Amino acid sequence: MTGVALDNAAGRMFVADGNNHRVQVYTFSAGAPVYSATIGVTGTSGNDNSHFNRPGRLAVDSSGRLYVVDSNNKRVQRCTLSGTWSCTPFGSGAGLSQPRGISLDSTNNVYLHDSDNGRVAKCAPDGSCSTLIGGSLSSNDLAVDSAGNIYAGGYGHGVIRKYSSTGAVLGDVIGTYDMAFIPDAAHIYSPWSLAVATNGSLYMAERWGYRFRKLDASGVEQWAIGRPGSWGSDNTFLNTLEGKPAIASDGRVYLPVTGNNRIQVYLLDGTYLATYLLPTSF
Numbered sequence: 001m002t003g004v005a006l007d008n009a010a011g012r013m014f015v016a017d018g019n020n021h022r023v024q025v026y027t028f029s030a031g032a033p034v035y036s037a038t039i040g041v042t043g044t045s046g047n048d049n050s051h052f053n054r055p056g057r058l059a060v061d062s063s064g065r066l067y068v069v070d071s072n073n074k075r076v077q078r079c080t081l082s083g084t085w086s087c088t089p090f091g092s093g094a095g096l097s098q099p100r101g102i103s104l105d106s107t108n109n110v111y112l113h114d115s116d117n118g119r120v121a122k123c124a125p126d127g128s129c130s131t132l133i134g135g136s137l138s139s140n141d142l143a144v145d146s147a148g149n150i151y152a153g154g155y156g157h158g159v160i161r162k163y164s165s166t167g168a169v170l171g172d173v174i175g176t177y178d179m180a181f182i183p184d185a186a187h188i189y190s191p192w193s194l195a196v197a198t199n200g201s202l203y204m205a206e207r208w209g210y211r212f213r214k215l216d217a218s219g220v221e222q223w224a225i226g227r228p229g230s231w232g233s234d235n236t237f238l239n240t241l242e243g244k245p246a247i248a249s250d251g252r253v254y255l256p257v258t259g260n261n262r263i264q265v266y267l268l269d270g271t272y273l274a275t276y277l278l279p280t281s282f
Contacts, residue, residue, distance in 0.1 A: 001243055001256045004263060005058035005066065008249040012036070014066055015256070015263070016243070018054040021045045023068060025085070033263075033276055039066070039085045047073045049087050057101060057141065057193070057244045061108040061125070069099050069112075076102070076112065078127075091123040101141035101194075102244075105148055113142045113152065120150060120167070133167040141244060143194040143202065145217075151202060153191030160191055160204065160219075173202065173219040181209065183228030185221040188213075193244040195253075203253060205241035212238060212245070212255050214270060223270035233260055235272055 003016035006028070013028040022040035026033035045053040053072035060066055066079040067090060076099055078090035091112065101113030110123040111132070120133035120142060132150075139152040148165030151173065159175035174188055181189040189209035196202050200217030211226040226238040233239065239259025246254045251268040263276040 001258050001261055001263070002054070002056045002071075003058040003069070003243045004246045004254050004256045005060045005244070006246045006248055006254065007060045007064050007066075009062075010064055012064075013246075013254070014058050014060070016055045016058050016068070018056060018071070021052045021054060023052070023055055023058065023066070023079075032274075037085060039068075039079055039087065045072070049077070049089070052077070059102045059104050059110070061104055061110075062106075063108070067102055067104070067110060069102050071098075071100070074098060076110075091121070091127050091129045096121070101139060101152070103142050103144040103150075103194075103196075105144045106146060111142055111144050111150060113139050115139065120152065120163075133163055140191075140207075141193045143196040145196045145200050146198055151194055151196060153194055153204065155190045155192055155207070158188055158191075160188065160194070160202070174215060174221075181229070183209070185224070189228075192241055195245045195247055197247050197251075203245050203247070205238075205243075205245060205255065207241050210238045210241070212241065212266075214253075225266065225270060225272075231259060235264065235275055238264075 002018035005014045013026045015024045025037040040052045052070050055068045056071040057069040068077045076090045077087040079087040096114050097116035099112050100115045103111045108125045112121045121129045122132040123129035138156050140155050142152045150163040159172040162170040190207040191204050192207035193205045202215045205212050210231045211224050213224045214222040231239040242258040243256030253266045255264045265273040
């Protein structure tokens with residue numbers, strides 16, 4: 001389970017099932033998710049428009065179009081629903097080498113972290129792309145707030161760095177650059193995925209720190225879930241956090257817990273709400 005995204009307007013949830021080379025579509029308007037469709041071919045990788053090769057992070061724009069970081073194909077696919085789901089390459093002129101992170105702003109511009117090229121590309125809705133941030137710190141994901149500021153997680157360096165809408169460095173939101181792991185509220189360990197709410201709150205998952213954390217807009221921790229450096233399989237532990245979290249319009253947060261093959265749902269205050277063990281094998 002390598003990513004989750006919500007289409008709040010249509011009541012859909014998308015889950016990237018990387019090992020099975022597909023994206024599963026569910027309805028989630030009430031109660032547990034209900035399976036709706038599969039995008040891609042289960043268990044079969046490929047590089048044409050009907051296949052993925054280990055899909056990862058996901059995002060949805062205001063028109064309900066799904067963006068899939070098709071990791072091993074080194075591309076992004078944009079998928080639309082017209083009776084059935086169909087996908088076409090997006091941003092093919094961006095010269096992507098290893099896209100990982102993805103985020104959209106309020107006008108459907110797409111931001112891609114191209115990790116092997118060490119940069120962030122900004123793509124207009126028509127798919128035309130240009131480099132916004134060059135030589136950025138190594139990152140596995142990024143997020144964009146309502147003002148167009150960009151947050152990138154330096155998974156090898158223990159910081160979340162903030163950039164302006166023009167790509168200028170604004171400073172580190174949390175963490176100390178290259179500091180050894182300290183399991184407290186001021187430090188982070190292997191920040192792997194990010195999401196930002198409309199009020200500027202930042203959600204981040206620590207892959208090897210085994211914590212899911214919420215910061216306010218100024219970078220102050222509001223809550224943390226999981227036990228630093230310890231993994232497990234019950235609802236108080238988290239295991240190998242790789243997927244990007246998604247925020248519903250009601251403020252609920254959906255966290256893919258990759259190591260446990262499940263999605264956990266939390267309220268705004270961090271209260272645990274539900275665990276979804278999805279009805280197909282991940």
